[in-house]
Amino acid sequence: MTFTQWFVFILILQVIHGAGTWKFYVAAGRKAWEAFVPLYNAVVLLKIVKRPTWWLLLFFIPIINLIVIPVVWVETLRSFGKKSTGDTALAVFTLGFYLYYVNYTQPLPYEADRSTHPATKTGETVSSILFAIVVATFVHTYFIQPFTIPTSSLEKSLLVGDFLFVSKFNYGARVPNTTVAAPMVHDTIPLLRKKSYLYDDENPSSWKQKLQFPYLRIPGFETVKNNDIVVFNWPADTVAQFFVKDRKYLKPVDKKSNYVKRCLGIPGDSLQIKEGIVYVNGNPLILPDRAKPQYSYTVVFDHKQFSDITPFLEENDVTDGGGIANGRWESDTLFINAMTDDVAKKLRTVTGIKKVERIIFKEASLSVFPYTKPWNIDNYGPIYIPKAGATVALDLKT
Known part of the structure; x- marks a missing residue:
């Protein structure tokens, strides 16, 4: 979708949110209209559930918001006395629509002094795991990501099996295009050998494709230079035998296979190979000593x-x-x-x-x-x- 389409989509979500939660706001001493105002409704809700206002930023970070929003659903229910395992499960597995049922059919006793500390060891463990996943996903997506070298194309500089950390903020991290995906994995869920993201490679007009976020890159403080070793998504990647043998899968750009190569030419350069020697702008390429x-x-x-x-x-x-x-x-x-x-x-x-x-x-x-x-x-x-x-x-x- 385009940015305009995403804006309209988010406005529709605000109406859906307000229709299903306005009584929660009223029970907490707020006004019903506050449940319908974009951004402001989220700020108010975070105050109601006793969570910091900066969580609002997490709602707009792809992948991370898939973790944080269900947490807020659960926190909303617990702020009004719905603390059972069944309430938690229903909130998550109904994609938040369980709040509609509670909003219109159940009494809503607001617990203004509710402790946000988990009441059980299990709850504390789950809370710690979720927090760790959110932080790790944020670092993994926007700052530094680990990779393992899979092939020998850079042999003598990087060896097969080498483990390295790659900076994303130097060149400017790319905001994920795929908005619905498992955190901290690339294109495959380990062991299950299933897609880790929501995408329909057979039908370009599918609603799943419409959930793709427009290309957006955060400004960096460096640009790619000659001889830099870079990691990127292989543009033509179709991957035969990816999930099902003898079948090709077209993948969204941020889920295409990761490649690591040395950048020989940059925009504006004239690149040539003569007798096996690389020339850039008519001059033999001078590689660093390690290459x-x-x-x-x-x-x-x-x-x-x-x-x-x-x-x-x-x-x-x-x-x-x-x-x-x-x-x-x-x-x-x-x-x-x-x-x-x-x-x-x-x-x-x-x-x-x-x-x-x-x-x-x-x-x-x-x-x-x-x-x-x-x-x-x-x-x-x-x-x-x-x-x-x-x-x-x-x-x-x-």
């Missing part, structure tokens, strides 16, 4: 002098390209998929090594983006990355 790019190599060696290259590969953490059988190499030529220049130089000094040559693809291919030019993975571009205000020609080739 150790890997290349593919052809290695020719003499079996008589160097019959087993495996120990060298293991010692230097090199990914071999196959060709081994029964513990020995089948030929004198080995293709290595990923090896740094430093390791290649070391390998050239080993006795029995005849040649270590980087593999550079020369042949044109239409299998790389944008699939219309005779480029390949080692000779690519130049391609211009548009910046705000720039004008670019759009045709079948660009």
Whole structure:
């Protein structure tokens, strides 16, 4: 929905709220009309249930509000003597409409001096868990989120299985687009292998899609720079075999798979790869010392002098390209998929090594983006990355 549609939707919710709670307000010594005034009704209700006014902010934070609003329903009932487990369950499982029943059919003795401290150990535990979930979700969504590196694309800088914390406030945290979702999980509920969010990937006009929040990003204090390592949602993610085998799922942008990559070009840059070397604006890309790019190599060696290259590969953490059988190499030529220049130089000094040559693809291919030019993975571009205000020609080739 657009911001205007959300505004109208919220006004409708205020009418629904007022119609189902105005007698609670009157019983607490307030006016009936106060239950219908947007924002003000929430401030008054928080005073009635003896909760701090700053909770009002939590009502407008996606995901967190899904936890806080049911808590306020329960607190409202308890402020008027409805403290049983059944009352609590009915408030939550009827999505608050149980308050309608109480509002119109039950006496409402207001307990102005009610203690907000949980009366039982169980209540205290539940209260502590809910508070922890709210705080963790807020930090997770807007400040820092933990990730585990799933693939080897940044090998030698970040390893598979590395655990890291990623700052969201540096570049400006994005407000979740998906307003109805489980807290602190991404696209899947652990163990259950079920969607963690409300979205209909088969029907774009579904009411579930209308609950998507417009794109909104909180201002940050940094912008992405060349060579920054960034985590982002993969735009084209459809994920085959996600929940059901052999089926693809279209997901909302904030639930698309998380990718971690190094940013080589930023808006306004001209990006090119020549002979396997990246160029930005015509200059070779200078990577930080920690970055150790890997290349593919052809290695020719003499079996008589160097019959087993495996120990060298293991010692230097090199990914071999196959060709081994029964513990020995089948030929004198080995293709290595990923090896740094430093390791290649070391390998050239080993006795029995005849040649270590980087593999550079020369042949044109239409299998790389944008699939219309005779480029390949080692000779690519130049391609211009548009910046705000720039004008670019759009045709079948660009």
